[in-house]
Amino acid sequence: MVPEAEVQDVLAELQRLRARVPLLSGALAASTDGLVLAHDTPGVEAEGVAALTAAALGVSIRMTDATGRGGFRELLVRGETGYIATYAAGSSAVLTLLAEDRINVGRLHLEGRRSGSRIGELVDAALERAPQPAPGPRAPVPRTAHQPGPLPHRPT
Amino acid sequence: MANTEASLKEAMSSIEGTTGVALVDYTSGMALGTLGGGKDFNLEVAAAGNTDVVRAKLRTMEHLGIKDEIEDILITLGTQYHLIRLLKTRGNNGLFLYLVLDSGRANLAMARHQLKKIEADLEI
Structure with a gap:
């Protein structure tokens, strides 16, 4: 778990990002297993977006892995009325941004990457300092994304 | 007609500065x-x-009720010129060429003229 002080720093970063980039309607930092760290997403349910981000991230990591493209960096989804962009933020977090259709995507990428690495530093430093809890019976299952099995095949 | 890469190369090599x-x-x-x-x-x-910059200017023109189009935008810095030229050739809407010039070496009138020619020849 990330301590409260760092959560406030992450939230401040999200708010700064939203103030700086016009047409950015929401910003959310989540752990790679789908839990919200901090969010500034008016009108959108952050828990749901964080959970979906983790699901999309799982597929994305397998995609980059299966095609030999290295580790996950970012994911851009465009709907009819806007974009959803997810950026890697250190080893255990991601940054998801919600933007309107008219956004300057070049600028979204520049600011999103910068912000993602800053949030990554905050979260990674906090996790390094925090004592690791002993894995209890309800500890989360370790991610297996780094040792993917064979790709699933659709039965024909 | 020149493709994107050739046009960028030509701008870089033929426009002084x-x-x-x-x-x-x-x-x-x-x-x-x-x-x-x-x-x-x-x-x-x-x-x-x-x-x-381009979007802000287009929006301002719209608010002012000016029914015209931007040909180019010049930004003069202390030591550089930045030249923005919007593409007007067939179906190339929504694009601009952006040129950074060293103001000590550049001839602005010539640069503008050459960029216009490169734009006319550009085919995406």
Whole structure:
């Protein structure tokens, strides 16, 4: 778990990002297993977006892995009325941004990457300092994304 | 007719004083191609930032009720000229050429004239 002080720093970063980039309607930092760290997403349910981000991230990591493209960096989804962009933020977090259709995507990428690495530093430093809890019976299952099995095949 | 890469090369080599050039899509803010620049002048950042410049001007014209189009935009810095030229040739809407000039070496009138010619020859 990330301590409260760092959560406030992450939230401040999200708010700064939203103030700086016009047409950015929401910003959310989540752990790679789908839990919200901090969010500034008016009108959108952050828990749901964080959970979906983790699901999309799982597929994305397998995609980059299966095609030999290295580790996950970012994911851009465009709907009819806007974009959803997810950026890697250190080893255990991601940054998801919600933007309107008219956004300057070049600028979204520049600011999103910068912000993602800053949030990554905050979260990674906090996790390094925090004592690791002993894995209890309800500890989360370790991610297996780094040792993917064979790709699933659709039965024909 | 010249493709993007050839046009950027021509701008870089034939326009005196050019230090960087980019072809930018201002509907997305991303560059279709860049040449020059370097680690102290990131053309991707310039593409995104100048997209905001172009959009702001288009919006201002709309608010003023001016039914016209932008041919080019000149920004004069202490030691550089930045020249933005919107593409008008068939179906190339939403793009601009962005040119960075060293003001000590550049001839502005000539640069503008040459860029106009490169734009007319450009085929995406």
